[in-house]
Amino acid sequence: MKKLVLAILLLALLAACAPSSLPPDGAEIPWDEAVSLLHSGQVTQVFQAHSLRVVLTLRNGAQVSTMEPSIDAVFFE
Numbered sequence: 536m537k538k539l540v541l542a543i544l545l546l547a548l549l550a551a552c553a554p555s556s557l558p559p560d561g562a563e564i565p566w567d568e569a570v571s572l573l574h575s576g577q578v579t580q581v582f583q584a585h586s587l588r589v590v591l592t593l594r595n596g597a598q599v600s601t602m603e604p605s606i607d608a609v610f611f612e
Contacts, residue, residue, distance in 0.1 A: 557572075557577060557593055557595060557597065558572075558597070558599050559597065560596070560597035560598060560599075561597075561598065561599070562597075562599045562600075563599070563600055563601065564599050564600070564601050565601065566601050566602065566603060566604060566608075568601070569589065569591060569599070569601040569603075569609075570612050572591060572593070572599070573591070573609070573612045574612070577593050577594050577595075578591045578592065578593060578594075579592050579593065579594055580592035581609055583603070583606075583607070583609055583610075585606070587602050587603050587604075587605070587606060588600060588601075588602060589601050589602070589603050589609050
């Protein structure tokens with residue numbers, strides 16, 4: 536019985552520590568979600584256009600885009 540309770544607790548702990556689901560490839564996401572992704576360590580590459588469009592490449596290979604509030608804002612995150 537102790538082993539079962541420990542196993543359940545371990546699974547619950549692992550589920551709580553699992554990263555939240557990532558947006559799908561090609562998704563347009565809000566700026567605050569992009570900032571959260573940057574802080575999570577899931578971003579491997581950032582591209583910024585003069586139009587304020589920012590494209591983030593994620594660890595899983597997906598690319599998502601957003602509009603930054605001002606030029607170079609992505610580099611201050």
